Amino acid sequence: xxxxxxxxxxxxxxxxxxxxxxxxCSSYPTSFCCEYVSSVTIxxxxxAGSNGYAATSGGTGPNGYYNYTNATPVPTITAGQNISxxxxxxxxxxxxxxxxxxxxxxxxxxxxxxxxxxxxxxxSWLGTKTVTATFQVPTxxxxxxxxxxxxMVYANxxxxxxxxxxxxxxxxxxTITGAVDPFNQSGFVYGSENNGIANVPVKLFKKLTSETxxxxxxxxxxxxxxxxxxxxxxxxxxxxxxxxxxxxxISNPITSDAQFFNQKVINQNFVSKDYxxxxxxxxxxxxxxxxxxxxxxxxxxxxxxGTPTYRLFTSSQWSTINSSTAxxxxxxxxxxxxxxxxxxxxxxxxIYLIRTGYAQ
Numbered sequence: 442x443x444x445x446x447x448x449x450x451x452x453x454x455x456x457x458x459x460x461x462x463x464x465x466c467s468s469y470p471t472s473f474c475c476e477y478v479s480s481v482t483i484x485x486x487x488x489a490g491s492n493g494y495a496a497t498s499g500g501t502g503p504n505g506y507y508n509y510t511n512a513t514p515v516p517t518i519t520a521g522q523n524i525s526x527x528x529x530x531x532x533x534x535x536x537x538x539x540x541x542x543x544x545x546x547x548x549x550x551x552x553x554x555x556x557x558x559x560x561x562x563x564x565s566w567l568g569t570k571t572v573t574a575t576f577q578v579p580t581x582x583x584x585x586x587x588x589x590x591x592x593m594v595y596a597n598x599x600x601x602x603x604x605x606x607x608x609x610x611x612x613x614x615x616t617i618t619g620a621v622d623p624f625n626q627s628g629f630v631y632g633s634e635n636n637g638i639a640n641v642p643v644k645l646f647k648k649l650t651s652e653t654x655x656x657x658x659x660x661x662x663x664x665x666x667x668x669x670x671x672x673x674x675x676x677x678x679x680x681x682x683x684x685x686x687x688x689x690x691i692s693n694p695i696t697s698d699a700q701f702f703n704q705k706v707i708n709q710n711f712v713s714k715d716y717x718x719x720x721x722x723x724x725x726x727x728x729x730x731x732x733x734x735x736x737x738x739x740x741x742x743x744x745x746x747g748t749p750t751y752r753l754f755t756s757s758q759w760s761t762i763n764s765s766t767a768x769x770x771x772x773x774x775x776x777x778x779x780x781x782x783x784x785x786x787x788x789x790x791x792i793y794l795i796r797t798g799y800a801q
Contacts, residue, residue: 463510463612464550465588466602470505470609473498476532477505478593478609479569483526484516490609494533500609507611515589515615520580522619526560527573530593537565538608540572541599543590546617548583552590552601563598582620584678589613624677626684627670628790630663631759633714637667638794644685645671655683677786684781684790691750691796694738698799702732713765714795717752717775721745721798725768735799744798751796753779759793 462468477491477498488509491499501508518524526542542560543552552558559576592599595607630641641663646655661669702719705711711719711727719727721734722745738744752775754762762769781790 462506463508463588465552465590465612467604468506468590468592468602468610469503469604470594470607471604472606473505474607475534476530476536476538476593476595476607478528478530478591478611481526481528481591481611483589483591483613484518484524484615486513486515488512488611488613490611494531505609507609510588510612510614514586515613517616517618518578519618520578520582520584520620523575523577525573525575526591527571528591528593529569529571531569532567535565535567537563537596539563539594539596539598541592542576543601544578544615545587545589546579546582548585548587548617550588552588561598578617580619580621582617584617584620584622586614586616589615621674622677622786624673624675624680624682624784625671625787626682626784626790627668628792629667630669630686630792630794631667632793633718633795637663637665639663639665639667641667641669641686641689641792641794643669643671643792644687645673646683646685647675647680649679650681655681658682681782682784684784684792686753686779686792688778689751689794693741694735694796694799696739699732699735699739702735702799703729706732711766713762713767713769716768716770717762717795717797718799720768720770721748723748723770725770731798738798749777749797751777751794753777754793754795755779755781756791756793759791 473496474494477494479490479492481488481490488507490507496504500506530538540562541558543558545552546557547554556579560574562572562574591611593608594605597605630638632638643661643663645658645661647658648655658673661671663669705715705719706727706729715727719731721731734744754775758773762773775795779792784790
């Protein structure tokens with residue numbers, strides 16, 4: 442043990458960490474002489490460790506640290522299943538060694554979250570020792586690539602990050618499959634000037650991938666900023682989803698709407714979206730007649746027969762409308778109820794609502 446103390450003191454005085462590690466927090470031993478991990482096997486894949494007690498007997502830099510995140514990954518692990526770990530370690534004295542294994546189950550790039558330490562063990566021995574254990578992968582985990590870290594530390598419980606005296610750190614990558622992937626969706630309902638519209642009901646419909654018909658899962662109203670947010674516990678791997686905005690009740694225009702029209706007619710600075718808002722009589726031109734018809738609407742006389750009070754557009758349609766100056770109403774007429782199918786999990790879906798005949 443006196444050799445340990447001497448070697449530890451020398452290492453602390455001379456060690457400088459200049460090596461890159463995995464994207465995980467830094468972890469490495471500063472002292473060597475008396476113990477090491479010679480190999481680690483996880484889920485059937487074996488990784489080499491040190492081959493001797495000296496600082497130079499293994500590692501990818503710094504000494505005693507093994508970065509396997511760019512090497513052969515740990516074979517895919519499946520949610521809900523047991524996974525095995527086996528490791529062999531050497532000591533030249535009867536020393537107490539502590540072992541830990543972490544898995545980044547939620548895929549956020551750190552290993553300190555609840556439930557991510559999956560294995561802990563300590564034992565004292567002299568010579569060579571092989572230990573085998575199993576742990577279970579929870580079902581509520583992240584589907585995708587994740588990091589893993591295995592450590593052995595002499596005489597102390599391993600801390601996830603930082604340097605320590607005597608031992609080894611190993612970093613790996615693996616892929617998790619078979620987990621519940623809760624479906625989430627968010628987005629905005631915007632007006633013609635990209636202003637959010639409040640209290641628009643956005644409905645989420647679902648069906649199992651083996652089914653034909655969709656059923657309503659829930660209705661989510663937009664907030665004061667026009668945003669809706671959908672969070673479910675439905676497994677996105679088992680269901681298909683679509684968003685529906687049904688026919689809406691749109692309030693009547695006010696005097697300022699007609700004044701807005703009038704300025705547009707005078708200035709002649711029309712863009713594509715103006716044809717939707719202002720061409721009340723749908724004759725393809727914008728004129729004082731449209732302003733007059735707006736006043737008729739204010740008197741509850743109504744728009745010409747068959748002209749809706751609003752139109753709904755998808756993001757791609759609105760991108761075209763918003764970047765053009767031509768009258769696109771014949772080619773992109775919009776709809777009064779909108780269905781957006783084949784939603785991608787955790788994506789954003791924006792909807793654009795134009796009040797036909799007056800400014801939003």
